[in-house]
Amino acid sequence: MHAYAEWRLGADNREGVPVAIFQIMCMTCHDMSAAADNDGSPQQTWALDHTGSNPHHRGFKLMTETYWRVEPGRGNPYQEVES
Ligand SMILES: [Zn+2]
Numbered sequence: 001m002h003a004y005a006e007w008r009l010g011a012d013n014r015e016g017v018p019v020a021i022f023q024i025m026c027m028t029c030h031d032m033s034a035a036a037d038n039d040g041s042p043q044q045t046w047a048l049d050h051t052g053s054n055p056h057h058r059g060f061k062l063m064t065e066t067y068w069r070v071e072p073g074r075g076n077p078y079q080e081v082e083s
Pocket residue numbers: 026027028029030031050054057
């Protein structure tokens with residue numbers, strides 16, 4: 001957690017926010033898997049299947065999105081308003 005003035009930045013762990021969204025891209029043809037929440041294994045399967053169909057496409061980029069949120073810190077007047 002990084003602190004700056006009276007605001008704090010941290011992972012957004014509110015209900016319904018995914019921990020991460022994963023998607024993988026072929027570096028040869030730029031074809032992309034579907035995106036999926038919280039589990040990277042479908043992307044690994046997609047990459048193996050993609051190489052199975054295109055034996056020369058062997059390099060992939062796994063993209064991971066995570067969500068962050070700034071909340072009022074101790075002494076920030078917004079902390080009183082929201083609690
Ligand atoms: Zn490809």
